[in-house]
Amino acid sequence: xxxxxxxxxxxxxxxxxxxxxxxxxxxxxxxxxxxxxxxxxxxxxxxxxxxxxxxxxxxxxxxxxxxxxxxxxxxxxxxxxxxxxxxxxxxxxxxxxxxxxxxxxxxxxxxxxxxxxxxxxxxxxxxxxxxxxxxxxxxxxxxxxxxxxxxxxxxxxxxxxxxxxxxxxxxxxxxxxxxxxxxxxxxxxxxxxxxxxxxxxxxxxxxxxxxxxxxxxxxxxxxxxxxxxxxxxxxxxxxxxxxxxxxxxxxxxxxxxxxxxxxxxxxxxxxxxxxxxxxxxxxxxxxxxxxxxxxxxxxxxxxxxxxxxxxxxxxxxxxxxxxxxxxxxxxxxxxxxxxxxxxxxxxxxxxxxxxxxxxxxxxxxxxxxxxxxxxxxxxxxxxxxxxxxxxxxxxxxxxxxxxxxxxxxxxxxxxxxxxxxxxxxxxxxxxxxxxxxxxxxxxxxxxxxxxxxxxxxxxxxxxxxxxxxxxxxxxxxxxxxxxxxxxxxxxxxxxxxxxxxxxxxxxxxxxxxxxxxxxxxxxxxxxxxxxxxxxxxxxxxx
Numbered sequence: 001x002x003x004x005x006x007x008x009x010x011x012x013x014x015x016x017x018x019x020x021x022x023x024x025x026x027x028x029x030x031x032x033x034x035x036x037x038x039x040x041x042x043x044x045x046x047x048x049x050x051x052x053x054x055x056x057x058x059x060x061x062x063x064x065x066x067x068x069x070x071x072x073x074x075x076x077x078x079x080x081x082x083x084x085x086x087x088x089x090x091x092x093x094x095x096x097x098x099x100x101x102x103x104x105x106x107x108x109x110x111x112x113x114x115x116x117x118x119x120x121x122x123x124x125x126x127x128x129x130x131x132x133x134x135x136x137x138x139x140x141x142x143x144x145x146x147x148x149x150x151x152x153x154x155x156x157x158x159x160x161x162x163x164x165x166x167x168x169x170x171x172x173x174x175x176x177x178x179x180x181x182x183x184x185x186x187x188x189x190x191x192x193x194x195x196x197x198x199x200x201x202x203x204x205x206x207x208x209x210x211x212x213x214x215x216x217x218x219x220x221x222x223x224x225x226x227x228x229x230x231x232x233x234x235x236x237x238x239x240x241x242x243x244x245x246x247x248x249x250x251x252x253x254x255x256x257x258x259x260x261x262x263x264x265x266x267x268x269x270x271x272x273x274x275x276x277x278x279x280x281x282x283x284x285x286x287x288x289x290x291x292x293x294x295x296x297x298x299x300x301x302x303x304x305x306x307x308x309x310x311x312x313x314x315x316x317x318x319x320x321x322x323x324x325x326x327x328x329x330x331x332x333x334x335x336x337x338x339x340x341x342x343x344x345x346x347x348x349x350x351x352x353x354x355x356x357x358x359x360x361x362x363x364x365x366x367x368x369x370x371x372x373x374x375x376x377x378x379x380x381x382x383x384x385x386x387x388x389x390x391x392x393x394x395x396x397x398x399x400x401x402x403x404x405x406x407x408x409x410x411x412x413x414x415x416x417x418x419x420x421x422x423x424x425x426x427x428x429x430x431x432x433x434x435x436x437x438x439x440x441x442x443x444x445x446x447x448x449x450x451x452x453x454x455x456x457x458x459x460x461x462x463x464x465x466x467x468x469x470x471x472x473x474x475x476x477x478x479x480x481x482x483x484x485x486x487x488x489x490x491x492x493x494x495x496x497x498x499x500x501x502x503x504x505x506x507x508x509x510x511x512x513x514x515x516x517x518x519x520x521x522x523x524x525x526x527x528x529x530x531x532x533x534x535x536x537x538x539x540x541x542x
Contacts, residue, residue, distance in 0.1 A: 069144040273287045325392045446463075
C-alpha cells in the first residue's frame with residue numbers, strides 16, 4: 001500500500017535544498033498522479049498543500065531540457081556503468097548532485113547537458129544487467145531524459161516508507177556537465193530504435209536454431225526493428241519489413257559488417273528472408289513469416305518461444321540451449337504436479353492446502369527447506385525416498401537441440417560461460433547458471449552389496465546409498481505464449497497447405513515461391529488478414 005505523509009512529515013518536508021528554477025511534479029510513491037503532468041507547472045505552495053492533504057507523498061524532478069538523471073539500480077548496475085565507461089574515469093562523474101532511497105546499491109546522479117547535445121539523447125534508455133535484485137526485479141542502469149521524472153528527497157519511498165536522502169545536495173554540489181563518453185553511449189546504444197516504453201526484447205523460437213543457426217540473428221534483428229516501430233510509437237505490428245544499420249548490427253552481434261552481409265546472403269538463399277536491400281549503411285530486410293520459417297525447417301511443432309534481449313543474439317547458440325532446458329523443466333514440473341495432485345485427491349485431501357513435495361528452482365534461493373528435502377550442497381539437493389522429482393536431463397536437452405550431451409554440459413557450465421572468448425569477447429555477458437542435481441536417499445539398500453549398487457548407478461555418501469536424478473537449472477527466460485500461432489501452424493500442417501516436398505533441395509519449403517516479391521505476396525493474402533499479423537505478432541492482437 002502506498003505511503004501517505006502525515007503532518008510531521010509535511011512539516012519536515014524541506015524544499016529549500018531544491019533550486020527554485022527546477023520544474024517539479026507531485027508524485028504518489030514513484031509515479032505522477034496528475035493528468036498532463038509533463039506540461040503542468042506546480043508552485044511551491046501548491047506542492048505543500050497537496051502534501052498536507054495526503055494526496056501526494058513527494059515531489060519529482062521533470063527531466064530533459066538540460067537535466068539528465070542516471071539511475072543506478074543495484075550493485076550490478078554500478079559495475080555495468082564502470083564497464084561501459086571504458087578507459088574514462090568516473091571521478092568527475094560522481095562529483096555531482098546525487099541522492100538515494102537508502103536501499104543498498106540504489107542511487108541517482110543528476111548531470112547537466114549542453115544544449116547542442118540535447119538532440120543526441122534518447123528520451124529514455126534502460127540497460128538491464130540480467131541480475132535480480134532483492135525485490136525480485138532485474139537490476140539495471142537507467143538514463144532519464146525528456147518526458148520522464150525522478151523522485152527527489154525528502155519524498156517517501158513506497159517500499160521502505162522512509163524519505164529519500166541527499167548524497168550531494170544541488171545547492172552545495174550542482175549538477176556536473178555530462179561527459180562526452182556518456183553522451184556517446186546514450187546516442188549510439190542500439191535501443192534508440194525502440195519506443196520510449198518498449199522493452200528491448202524479441203521473440204526467439206529456439207527450435208529453428210539447429211536448422212538456420214547464425215542466419216537467425218539477422219532474421220530476429222529484422223523482426224525486432226520492424227519499420228512499424230517508426231510509425232506506431234515503438235510498437236512492433238510486424239509488417240514484414242525490418243530496417244537497421246550495419247553499424248548497429250555489428251555492435252549488437254559483435255561481428256564485422258562483412259559477417260552481417262554473409263548472413264544476409266545465406267538467409268536469403270535458405271528462404272528465411274525474401275530479399276534485402278542496402279543503401280549506404282542502412283539495410284532493409286524483407287523477412288519471412290514464422291510459419292514460413294517453420295515450413296522450411298520441416299518442424300512438426302513450434303516448440304518453446306522465449307522473449308530474449310537482442311544483446312543475447314551474439315550468444316544465440318547458448319541461449320537456445322537455455323530455452324530448451326527451461327522449457328523441459330517446466331513441462332516436467334507440470335506433469336509431476338498433476339500426478340501429485342491426483343495422489344493427494346485420492347487420499348481425500350485438499351491439494352491447495354497440502355505442501356507440495358516438488359522442489360522448484362526458486363526454492364534454491366530460500367533458506368527454508370521444502371518438504372522432504374534433507375539438505376542442499378554446492379552440487380546436490382539431498383531428498384528423502386519418495387520425493388517427486390522433476391527437471392531436465394542433459395541427454396534430453398541434447399536431443400532437443402541436436403547436440404551432444406557434452407556440448408550441452410559445456411553450455412550450462414559456469415567455467416565455460418563466464419570466460420569470454422579471446423577474439424571478440426563472446427560469453428562475457430552471460431549470467432551464471434545455478435545448477436544442482438537431485439539425489440534420492442535409499443535407506444533400504446544399506447545391506448545390499450556395494451558392487452550391485454554401483455552397477456545400478458548409485459553412489460555412497462555418509463553411509464547411505466543415493467540415486468541420482470535429473471538436474472534443476474535456475475533459468476529466468478520469459479517463455480511467451482503462442483497458442484494461436486501453434487494452432488495455426490498445426491492446422492496448416494494437418495491440411496497439407498503449408499508444406500511440400502522439394503526433392504532437389506531435400507528440404508521442406510513453403511508452397512509459395514520464396515522469391516515472391518512483397519507486393520505479389522500481399523495480393524495473394526486474404527483481404528481480411530492483416531499483413532502485420534503474419535510475422536510473429538498476432539499474439540499481441542488478441
